[in-house]
Amino acid sequence: MSVKASATSVMSEDYVNVARTKGLKERRILINYVGRNALIPIVPSFIVALGGMLGGSIFTETIFGYPGLGFFFGRAVGMRDFVLIQGLLLLTTIAVIFLNLIADFVYSKIDPRIKLS
Numbered sequence: 001m002s003v004k005a006s007a008t009s010v011m012s013e014d015y016v017n018v019a020r021t022k023g024l025k026e027r028r029i030l031i032n033y034v035g036r037n038a039l040i041p042i043v044p045s046f047i048v049a050l051g052g053m054l055g056g057s058i059f060t061e062t063i064f065g066y067p068g069l070g071f072f073f074g075r076a077v078g079m080r081d082f083v084l085i086q087g088l089l090l091l092t093t094i095a096v097i098f099l100n101l102i103a104d105f106v107y108s109k110i111d112p113r114i115k116l117s
Contacts, residue, residue: 003038003039003042006038006039006040006041006042007034007035007038009038010033010034010037010038011034013037015033016029016033016034019033036110036111039110040107040110040111043103043106043107043110044103044107046103047099047100047102047103050099051095051096051099051100054069054092054095054096056070057069057070058070058071058073058074061074062074069088069091069092072084072088073085073088076088104116
């Protein structure tokens with residue numbers, strides 16, 4: 001789901017129409033009402049996409065010869081270096097977990113209904 005599609009669906013909500021009827025400035029409506037609520041479904045999908053980029057980097061770095069994690073992971077699989085494979089999988093797993101933790105914090109700041117305890 002794109003930001004534009006999310007913002008378009010939020011713009012037709014009743015609370016946005018009520019804010020316009022109250023006479024609030026359009027900038028305040030766009031930032032406080034539309035912006036925050038349009039970002040709610042975008043944040044988790046963006047973080048999942050970042051995790052997918054970590055996994056997809058194996059193909060890109062192997063094809064273009066970039067010396068990154070994906071390149072070394074492909075070499076380790078080819079050379080059957082199990083210790084390096086385990087280390088890279090652990091590093092990738094920690095990165096994905098860390099990204100999900102960041103997504104939870106950002107999500108709790110955007111959505112006032114979500115409380116971290």
